Amino acid sequence: MSALPPSYDAHQNYPNDPSKTAYQIPPPQPAYAQPQPGYAQPQPGYAQPQPAYAQPQQAYTQPQSTGYSNAGYGQAPGTHATQPGYSTQFIDTEYASQPKSDDEGLFGASFSNKAIRRAFIRKVYMILFTQLLVTFSFICLFIFVDSVKRWVQENMWFYLLAYGLFLVFYITLACCPSVRRQYPGNLICLAVFTLAFSYMAATISSFHDTGIVLLAAGITAAVCLSISLFAIQTKIDFTMCSGLLFVLVMVLFFFGWACLITFYAWGGSSRIMSCVYGGLAALVFGLFLIYDTQQVVGGRKYEISPEEYIYGALQLYIDVVYIFIIILGFMGKK
Template sequence: MSNPSAPPPYDDRNPLYPGSPPQGGYGQPGGYPPYPAYPQPGYGHPAGYPQPMPPIHPMPMNYGPGYDGERAVSDSFGPGEWDDRKVRHAFIRKVYTIISIQLLITVAIIAVFTFVTPVGEFVRKNVAVYYVSYVVFIVTYMTLICCQGPRRRFPWNIILLTLFTLAMGFMTGTISSMYSTKAVIIAMIITAVVSISVTVFCFQTKVDFTSCTGLFCVLGIVMMVTGIVTAIVLSFKYMYWLHMVYAALGAICFTLFLAYDTQLVLGNRKHTISPEDYITGALQIYTDIIYIFTFVLQLLGDRN
């Protein structure tokens, strides 16, 4: 049998790609080169396609502590520190605003009892009015100190504090009416100087009075027992020197209490008062100032 002289037909060409080589091989002009053929991908390296790189898992980038998706905030200088400082400053302003109002009311009552003679004579003759104000003082004081609900709930805290201030002012005015006008004025000046000096000292000093809470508790107990004993002794026989010693001890003790309560309000020591208890802070400092005034007034001893 003779070999055909003509090439085979192009029926075996791929119909989708005209001009491509027949499925059986290469050999037609215009098609792919006959040899060597392109190697199949993945069948060797370096003759075939290079192996793909292993997938790289994306690692989360660390933007530092405090990152909130927009900016990085350092732990040592965050907005919380400034917020706390603002809250404490607002608390201090609120406490001393309340104390200023309380002292103005008290000074006004003392002025009426001291300079208006009929009022002074009336309270001196009617001792029962003094004891009624004393009961109001004790009830409102214990309620504000021991009961957190009325102390933090507006307007009950303001109402109770107003009643307490009026009762305390009435008691202080009654005591002041028993002394001369000169003694009352001098006692007010001394109390103002002591209170301002203690406050400035507490702002500047590094001494932490709040770390000695136990000592102040013992001091308060000693002061209370000494007062009870002194009252019992003086009720039987009046001794001038015992009265003066007790007055001096009371003035010193409540000056220390004022320093302790002032640092509790400032909040930069071991112990502090919560910013929600501004009534407590004002109540304690106001009471300390009034007791300093009454003890200094007794030390002057210039009765009517």
């Protein structure tokens, strides 16, 4: 058997004995000192990723300060903004100024993007102008064609049928968000509603002189245009006046019943009561036109969601047609 090499302890105990140091272990210090430069070399390579690691941190903090500040949400409401780039004010004021959400998404902060707002307004008013064009066509047909005028005046049951369709489809579109948001069912329901309401307005117009009807249509266009421009330019927020509108509607409703009872009790209508009722109705629907216009245009406390273009066009259309009927009642004799 071959002899085992002397251990490291033997080398330490007998440094001068050749038999003990035949297999000397290399001095550890030089061998240990050599890898130190090699060990020191990776240190700069290890230190290099640190700036690269610090850079993503800075890039990650930038979207927090820019993206959140643009949206108005610096931190949670009621806390101080402590991140760099934030203001030191409370965020409650900015958060409270945002449009509120209500009625299953009917109102909301929907116009943060100006392109979305412009597309929504354009779509609403294109639908509105189409509806008004259909209504005006019905009115012209009923007042210029004598055979059609006589038929609608002799068959009032068709007017009652149109009135029933008007109520059913109006309640459906106003109270069922799933119907007015689903294409193409929303456009079909709106088309039926528009035809029914156009027939009603044209039937009422057939009982008046042709010149009076055309004059009332022109006055209605001027009044609605001026009211719409006022609603867009004014700093008064009429979307916060829903309670006032409700009170005026209740007054108009019960005053109308009082006029109807007086008509049947006295065997005729009072001109003064008719003028008061007509003036009150014109005031109410003029305020409704301002209210609905500001909701469509946006920039107020309550704004209509971009998905509710059918609802916006529906409300504006009803306001305009009712103002026309009221003005026609003022100017006509029946």
